Amino acid sequence: MERDLTNKILAGDVRAGARLMRGIEDDLPEAIEELRNLYTHTGKAYIIGITGAPGVGKSTLVDVLITSFRKRKLKIGVVAVDPTSPFTGGALLGDRIRMGKHATDKGVFIRSLASRGWAGGLARAALSIIHVLDAMGKDIILVEAVGSGQGEVDISRVADTTLVVLSPGMGDEIQMMKAGILEAADIFVINKADKEGAENLKLQMEQMLDMVPQVEGDWKTPIILAQAVNGKGLEEIVKAITAHKRHLISSGKIEHRRKERARLELSEAIEHSLRLHVSEILDNGRFQKLAAALVMRQIDPYSAAEEIVKETLTGKKPRKSG
Amino acid sequence: MERDLTNKILAGDVRAGARLMRGIEDDLPEAIEELRNLYTHTGKAYIIGITGAPGVGKSTLVDVLITSFRKRKLKIGVVAVDPTSPFTGGALLGDRIRMGKHATDKGVFIRSLASRGWAGGLARAALSIIHVLDAMGKDIILVEAVGSGQGEVDISRVADTTLVVLSPGMGDEIQMMKAGILEAADIFVINKADKEGAENLKLQMEQMLDMVPQVEGDWKTPIILAQAVNGKGLEEIVKAITAHKRHLISSGKIEHRRKERARLELSEAIEHSLRLHVSEILDNGRFQKLAAALVMRQIDPYSAAEEIVKETLTGKKPRKSG
Numbered sequence: 001m002e003r004d005l006t007n008k009i010l011a012g013d014v015r016a017g018a019r020l021m022r023g024i025e026d027d028l029p030e031a032i033e034e035l036r037n038l039y040t041h042t043g044k045a046y047i048i049g050i051t052g053a054p055g056v057g058k059s060t061l062v063d064v065l066i067t068s069f070r071k072r073k074l075k076i077g078v079v080a081v082d083p084t085s086p087f088t089g090g091a092l093l094g095d096r097i098r099m100g101k102h103a104t105d106k107g108v109f110i111r112s113l114a115s116r117g118w119a120g121g122l123a124r125a126a127l128s129i130i131h132v133l134d135a136m137g138k139d140i141i142l143v144e145a146v147g148s149g150q151g152e153v154d155i156s157r158v159a160d161t162t163l164v165v166l167s168p169g170m171g172d173e174i175q176m177m178k179a180g181i182l183e184a185a186d187i188f189v190i191n192k193a194d195k196e197g198a199e200n201l202k203l204q205m206e207q208m209l210d211m212v213p214q215v216e217g218d219w220k221t222p223i224i225l226a227q228a229v230n231g232k233g234l235e236e237i238v239k240a241i242t243a244h245k246r247h248l249i250s251s252g253k254i255e256h257r258r259k260e261r262a263r264l265e266l267s268e269a270i271e272h273s274l275r276l277h278v279s280e281i282l283d284n285g286r287f288q289k290l291a292a293a294l295v296m297r298q299i300d301p302y303s304a305a306e307e308i309v310k311e312t313l314t315g316k317k318p319r320k321s322g
Numbered sequence: 323m324e325r326d327l328t329n330k331i332l333a334g335d336v337r338a339g340a341r342l343m344r345g346i347e348d349d350l351p352e353a354i355e356e357l358r359n360l361y362t363h364t365g366k367a368y369i370i371g372i373t374g375a376p377g378v379g380k381s382t383l384v385d386v387l388i389t390s391f392r393k394r395k396l397k398i399g400v401v402a403v404d405p406t407s408p409f410t411g412g413a414l415l416g417d418r419i420r421m422g423k424h425a426t427d428k429g430v431f432i433r434s435l436a437s438r439g440w441a442g443g444l445a446r447a448a449l450s451i452i453h454v455l456d457a458m459g460k461d462i463i464l465v466e467a468v469g470s471g472q473g474e475v476d477i478s479r480v481a482d483t484t485l486v487v488l489s490p491g492m493g494d495e496i497q498m499m500k501a502g503i504l505e506a507a508d509i510f511v512i513n514k515a516d517k518e519g520a521e522n523l524k525l526q527m528e529q530m531l532d533m534v535p536q537v538e539g540d541w542k543t544p545i546i547l548a549q550a551v552n553g554k555g556l557e558e559i560v561k562a563i564t565a566h567k568r569h570l571i572s573s574g575k576i577e578h579r580r581k582e583r584a585r586l587e588l589s590e591a592i593e594h595s596l597r598l599h600v601s602e603i604l605d606n607g608r609f610q611k612l613a614a615a616l617v618m619r620q621i622d623p624y625s626a627a628e629e630i631v632k633e634t635l636t637g638k639k640p641r642k643s644g
Contacts, residue, residue, distance in 0.1 A: 032624050035622070035624060036622045036624050036625060039619065039622035039623070039624075040619045040622065041619075042619070043617070043619055053376055054375055054376075255617065258617045259613045259614060259616075259617050260613075262612075262613040262614075262616035262617050262623070263609065263613045265616070265623045266609070266612055266613060266616065266623050266626055266627060268623075269623045269624055269626070269627030270600050270627040270630055270631060271593065271596070271597060271600070272627070273627050273628060273631040274593075274596045274597075274600065274631055274634075275593065275596075277631070278592050278593070278596065287585065287588070290584075290588055291581045291582075291584040291585045291588060292581060292584075294581075294584035294587070294588065295365070295577065295580045295581050295584050297361065297362045297363075297364070297365055300357070300358045300361035300362065301361070301584070301587045301588050301590075301591045302354050302357060302358050302361075302591055303358060304588055304591070305588060305591030305592040305594070305595050306595060308592055309592060309595040309596055309599070312596075
């Protein structure tokens with residue numbers, strides 16, 4: 001990777017930004033070096049998370065949100081960590097990037113994250129990409145992530161405002177609630193609201209939200225009926241985002257959220273660094289031998305892991321990697 | 323946790339097994355101690371993974387598979403790591419466990435894994451639960467996991483035979499292919515085959531599988547049309563599982579798969595152990611201070627992480643945790 005990417009990125013150079021993002025995805029040590037330089041210049045963008053099950057219409061919503069924000073002359077970055085998103089492109093059977101219309105707009109930068117090879121590190125990668133977009137001068141960064149409530153990127157830990165998108169008749173929307181998505185949402189969007197069951201879903205959601213104890217001054221999570229495909233409900237969504245941002249700032253909660261995000265990123269960085277140290281120790285054929293012994297049930301994985309970690313923490317000095 | 327759980331579990335004691343699983347989920351050090359003892363007694367059960375998007379009917383398929391295996395007098399364990407599965411029970415709006423009919427069958431043990439708190443450690447938890455079921459004498463262990471192709475539990479790394487369940491008209495099934503599910507599947511099941519588009523989906527799948535280069539003696543991934551809800555296609559699925567098991571054994575590939583699984587478990591155990599060491603170091607209020615400095619952009623997370631890891635690896639000796 002060339003030198004001085006940082007200055008180019010701070011000047012908004014799109015190609016320099018793209019290059020660093022590729023470096024991040026390839027996990028190049030130089031990329032982390034650049035991120036180090038960039039980091040102090042970040043923290044200005046407002047981050048909006050859009051999550052929900054596959055098929056609820058997250059990408060369409062992102063699409064119309066981009067258009068709406070662009071009308072206000074805001075510069076937009078998009079990070080798609082959803083494997084079923086059209087943003088991730090390259091679909092097998094010709095499902096071409098629907099977002100092509102933003103491709104020529106210099107005020108919009110869209111970046112997808114491949115899901116393979118990021119196991120456990122998806123949050124770290126997403127946060128790094130967000131930093132680059134932030135440093136490039138984007139005002140708003142939209143992060144689209146599939147949300148099944150599993151241990152994927154918990155978008156609410158990354159975003160300032162989190163939109164949880166549902167749609168009627170998915171069957172699973174209610175079950176997802178128990179996976180903690182209720183607390184994760186700042187705004188609920190019931191998309192495809194022309195479909196049967198939308199009003200009923202809204203009612204159920206309202207009942208569920210009513211069960212959450214509220215203190216005065218708390219944010220009251222709105223539930224918005226929308227049809228992203230034709231822009232219905234869009235204005236209401238944008239207003240709710242603005243209101244939520246105002247609420248975070250006036251209540252001082254934005255500091256808390258950003259501290260949580262910093263904690264997350266620090267944890268991820270520590271784990272990443274440790275993983276590198278362990279993989280150096282394991283690189284010498286030792287892993288293969290241990291795996292074979294495990295299959296034969298000659299040892300157990302917990303004792304083996306303990307032994308290796310002990311070694312890492314006390315004995316051998318790990319070599320510096322180039 | 324009481325002593326001597328190991329012997330009780332090896333004798334098939336259901337309550338002892340349940341107790342250890344709870345200990346695993348609560349991450350008790352004693353639970354790992356018991357797992358250590360159990361581990362050498364495991365490796366006998368055959369593990370079948372069932373994955374697919376929410377709504378394709380994974381749980382129904384698991385249900386009828388249990389019934390079918392029980393007719394053959396096989397003892398069954400089930401691990402559900404799918405937050406939308408009825409197995410995980412306790413749904414908010416009265417979606418009661420459909421699987422109640424197996425509840426009184428002593429030959430069936432069903433265990434769900436809560437998704438919260440397992441970020442990054444879901445594979446480790448699933449593998450631990452599998453070991454307990456294995457030690458309890460289960461012949462077959464079914465692992466149901468939602469599969470969006472993200473970094474959740476990659477079930478094919480845990481299972482001997484992996485079933486990928488699709489259903490027509492989900493819209494996302496083809497996109498999922500690109501996320502590597504094509505290589506993950508040993509058997510494809512197109513469920514709800516009475517729905518429009520089933521034959522067409524099968525055709526598309528066949529074309530995709532045809533693009534994968536095959537060597538003689540390779541397993542030929544079957545695509546089975548089924549209606550789990552009324553048992554249609556079930557016999558064919560069971561036959562395909564048996565055939566795949568035979569193939570793994572005769573080709574020697576089963577050793578390879580189990581070695582891969584051991585590698586996965588070892589990696590997870592190492593990371594877990596390291597994480598414990600780091601959290602000890604960070605416990606002393608340092609984390610809070612660092613997070614605050616990060617929000618102020620006084621430091622960057624990569625330098626902070628490096629500093630902490632360096633300290634862990636060289637300086638302070640981590641205290642033993644009780």
